[in-house]
Amino acid sequence: MKILVIQLARFGDVYQTWPCLLALREKNPEAEIHLLVRERFSAAVQGLSENFHIHKMDTGKILESFYLDEDSEEGDSASEDLLFSLTEWLAPLVAENFEEVFNLSYSPVSSYLTSILEMNGAHVTGYSRHGDGYLQIPDDTSAYFYAQAGVGRANRLHLTQLFAMTCDVDLKEAHLHPLQGQAFEKPLAEEDYFVLHVGASDFGKALSPEQIKAVVKNFLQVRSENLVLVGVEKERFLAEAAKPLIGSERITDLVGKTRLNDLFSLLAHAKGLIGCDSAPIHMASLLNKPVLNFSGPWVNSFETGPFSQNFFVLQRDPAQVSQEEWKEIFERILSAEKSGVLPRTEEVSDQQWKLIQTLYMGEKPPTKIPRMTAVHLSELAGVLPQVFEASKQPTLPAHRQILETFDRFLSVLEGTDPFLAIFVRWFNTERVRIRPGNLEQVTADTLHALHQFHLILTDWVRVLGEELEILEASNEPLQGALDELIRNFRFMNVATAVEGLEQLLPDLLSRPSTEVQGLSLKQVTQDLEQALNGADYSRIADILEYQLKPHFQNQDVIL
Amino acid sequence: MKKPSLEQKLNKTIEKLDASAQKIIATRGYSSEPAVLRMLSEILKEQLRNEDSRYSTRPVR
Numbered sequence: 141m142k143i144l145v146i147q148l149a150r151f152g153d154v155y156q157t158w159p160c161l162l163a164l165r166e167k168n169p170e171a172e173i174h175l176l177v178r179e180r181f182s183a184a185v186q187g188l189s190e191n192f193h194i195h196k197m198d199t200g201k202i203l204e205s206f207y208l209d210e211d212s213e214e215g216d217s218a219s220e221d222l223l224f225s226l227t228e229w230l231a232p233l234v235a236e237n238f239e240e241v242f243n244l245s246y247s248p249v250s251s252y253l254t255s256i257l258e259m260n261g262a263h264v265t266g267y268s269r270h271g272d273g274y275l276q277i278p279d280d281t282s283a284y285f286y287a288q289a290g291v292g293r294a295n296r297l298h299l300t301q302l303f304a305m306t307c308d309v310d311l312k313e314a315h316l317h318p319l320q321g322q323a324f325e326k327p328l329a330e331e332d333y334f335v336l337h338v339g340a341s342d343f344g345k346a347l348s349p350e351q352i353k354a355v356v357k358n359f360l361q362v363r364s365e366n367l368v369l370v371g372v373e374k375e376r377f378l379a380e381a382a383k384p385l386i387g388s389e390r391i392t393d394l395v396g397k398t399r400l401n402d403l404f405s406l407l408a409h410a411k412g413l414i415g416c417d418s419a420p421i422h423m424a425s426l427l428n429k430p431v432l433n434f435s436g437p438w439v440n441s442f443e444t445g446p447f448s449q450n451f452f453v454l455q456r457d458p459a460q461v462s463q464e465e466w467k468e469i470f471e472r473i474l475s476a477e478k479s480g481v482l483p484r485t486e487e488v489s490d491q492q493w494k495l496i497q498t499l500y501m502g503e504k505p506p507t508k509i510p511r512m513t514a515v516h517l518s519e520l521a522g523v524l525p526q527v528f529e530a531s532k533q534p535t536l537p538a539h540r541q542i543l544e545t546f547d548r549f550l551s552v553l554e555g556t557d558p559f560l561a562i563f564v565r566w567f568n569t570e571r572v573r574i575r576p577g578n579l580e581q582v583t584a585d586t587l588h589a590l591h592q593f594h595l596i597l598t599d600w601v602r603v604l605g606e607e608l609e610i611l612e613a614s615n616e617p618l619q620g621a622l623d624e625l626i627r628n629f630r631f632m633n634v635a636t637a638v639e640g641l642e643q644l645l646p647d648l649l650s651r652p653s654t655e656v657q658g659l660s661l662k663q664v665t666q667d668l669e670q671a672l673n674g675a676d677y678s679r680i681a682d683i684l685e686y687q688l689k690p691h692f693q694n695q696d697v698i699l
Numbered sequence: 700m701k702k703p704s705l706e707q708k709l710n711k712t713i714e715k716l717d718a719s720a721q722k723i724i725a726t727r728g729y730s731s732e733p734a735v736l737r738m739l740s741e742i743l744k745e746q747l748r749n750e751d752s753r754y755s756t757r758p759v760r
Binding site for chain 1: 708712715716720724728729730731733734735736737738739741742743744745746
């Protein structure tokens with residue numbers, strides 16, 4: 141059997157795919173297993189055993205003619221060359237005649253690629269395309285991923301687990317830590333050291349120079365081991381922050397002097413890794429080395445954090461951590477007992493995770509919910525019978541109006557109620573999964589999804605009727621949404637940022653108008669709308685970060 | 700005549716590829732031809748400033 145695993149995301153994702161690949165190999169000892177990665181991130185397959193056939197997607201080469209054809213206004217001549225390059229790259233991959241394809245990329249590019257392989261006879265698990273070109277999500281794990289995974293969401297299943305579930309394999313410790321105990325050449329004379337990765341996958345996730353300085357200073361004070369600094373050349377300025385301390389014989393500065401794969405031997409002989417959200421935390425996890433991970437709201441640590449047996453995810457400014465706390469953190473990650481410490485979660489996100497478990501794992505629904513969710517829930521359950529009736533004949537004008545209003549209602553709920561958003565995303569995903577067909581078939585499938593939706597909601601309403609506890613005052617969801625928006629505007633992820641802001645504005649407008657730094661909330665919201673109309677994204681980020689965020693930090697907000 | 704920016708050129712090419720794919724899907728249905736056009740269009744979208752390959756858990760359009 142020929143199996144293809146597609147992983148077109150970045151270094152960290154490729155490393156997080158290793159456990160799944162190894163489990164697939166164990167499950168299919170006779171199979172020919174292929175892996176497709178991007179050329180740019182292909183260094184992350186080095187060290188993986190040679191039992192895999194590696195294919196590389198070289199985007200630079202595929203797009204070469206586009207960038208060479210600088211003078212063409214519309215890229216007319218380039219378009220044909222591009223198609224030729226892509227077709228030429230695809231031909232040998234299609235000719236492999238894969239029987240099974242597992243798409244672990246969850247991206248639009250990969251979904252078109254899998255649809256091409258599917259047309260050639262492959263059985264695809266993961267994102268693909270329906271017969272009309274719309275997104276197809278054939279398996280339940282990918283549907284779960286589509287609906288519930290990602291930054292700012294309540295998923296607590298790790299990416300390595302989700303990959304394994306997509307490929308229908310069970311992960312063992314040996315798959316998660318395949319490099320543990322493997323002999324690596326000793327790269328340094330130092331005997332006793334920690335590795336500190338000074339950078340991150342992007343500067344938004346890295347520590348500031350001041351924070352690096354605080355980390356190095358505290359480490360030298362509370363620990364007796366040496367410290368080896370690593371990073372790429374462009375992260376040199378971060379290491380410079382620790383320069384006054386670099387003179388210390390306990391620090392070895394290797395920033396800009398190592399290649400990605402040198403890290404395996406450095407880490408293999410180290411006591412552990414200290415670093416931000418980036419590929420080295422996953423490399424250390426493959427070696428099962430203790431990890432101290434500086435993280436922030438830009439990732440979901442449950443999903444993409446370290447997977448060593450011992451780790452500590454710190455979501456605080458490391459410059460504010462006391463020496464006593466530093467000592468305790470290191471004791472925990474170096475403990476002989478298994479100890480994984482994830483960021484402290486608030487009750488509201490614990491209850492949201494419970495709700496996800498209810499939907500997907502058959503657990504009892506949470507009975508402690510925000511007051512607003514209880515109101516929304518009864519409204520939603522109340523309108524569903526009418527929506528169900530309208531869906532039987534969706535082409536009638538009056539019915540179409542009901543269905544459009546229902547969709548707008550769902551959209552508002554998704555943007556304003558993080559509890560019901562879990563349900564709404566589940567329902568919307570089920571609708572995406574409906575296969576194209578004639579009106580009769582599509583109507584029948586839609587009614588089935590609505591019926592399921594109604595059953596789940598009414599069951600929850602029934603449970604709440606017996607035991608309802610109101611979850612009071614947490615502004616965590618709003619704070620999380622603001623952090624994500626600020627980051628997206630600052631990094632010019634415009635489409636995502638604008639979509640997020642448009643979801644947030646109705647919520648802000650519906651709040652009682654209170655003062656925000658001398659202005660009314662309404663005025664601030666109008667400023668935001670004005671900046672949005674003028675595409676002034678840095679102004680939007682400033683308003684969010686310096687006016688709204690401090691305002692809501694000081695408030696007790698019930699969403 | 701002012702030279703178009705890379706972003707303008709990318710957008711125009713993406714638009715053209717998507718329109719061609721749509722036309723084929725509307726007349727002949729979804730097949731490998733529009734799939735390749737769409738795949739190329741998505742690869743080009745990744746080149747835009749607000750797009751890149753990113754990590755697995757980014758939101759999918």
